[in-house]
Amino acid sequence: MFTTTKIGHMGFWTQDLDRMEEFYVRVMGFRVTSRSGPGAKVPGGASLFLRCDRTHHEVVFFQAPEGAPSLYSETGNSLEERKVGFQHVAFEVPNRMEWLKALKHIKNCGVEIKYGPLVHGPEGDGFAEGSGNRAFYITDPDGSYIEIYCDIAVFEDEKVGWGDIL
Numbered sequence: 001m002f003t004t005t006k007i008g009h010m011g012f013w014t015q016d017l018d019r020m021e022e023f024y025v026r027v028m029g030f031r032v033t034s035r036s037g038p039g040a041k042v043p044g045g046a047s048l049f050l051r052c053d054r055t056h057h058e059v060v061f062f063q064a065p066e067g068a069p070s071l072y073s074e075t076g077n078s079l080e081e082r083k084v085g086f087q088h089v090a091f092e093v094p095n096r097m098e099w100l101k102a103l104k105h106i107k108n109c110g111v112e113i114k115y116g117p118l119v120h121g122p123e124g125d126g127f128a129e130g131s132g133n134r135a136f137y138i139t140d141p142d143g144s145y146i147e148i149y150c151d152i153a154v155f156e157d158e159k160v161g162w163g164d165i166l
């Protein structure tokens, strides 16, 4: 057996790399690590690698073929819909102050908060095994849900999990 620790990055097809770059830089505060054109040796031939940490990329977009369908085109997307496959990608901020700053900044960018802000599984609500993180959700220009969160429960020992805490 081998060990995995955390999601490192997620990749998406998009019809519009420019629109995604504008959103992830202006609204999300990401930085562009590399952007390649149509002839690049990557899936789709054109790509946009974005980082929010010291790693090369946390999210990457590839140019989708002309006319490729959207996951959400028929419905406009909402968290109440149930579809198989991708549901959301979560980006962590270091603490509550940064999370509140993110909430204010994103609202000031004119981006709708689709769900939250809220605390997942807060103490005393009858769901003791909740993750405890503060979270709110938005969608990127392609309709993919993004969670911005902080203060998620962290286990002292990955093998033990909750242990005898609960």
Ligand SMILES: [Fe+2]
Pocket (backbone or CB within 6 Å): 088, 090, 147
């Ligand atoms: Fe989440």
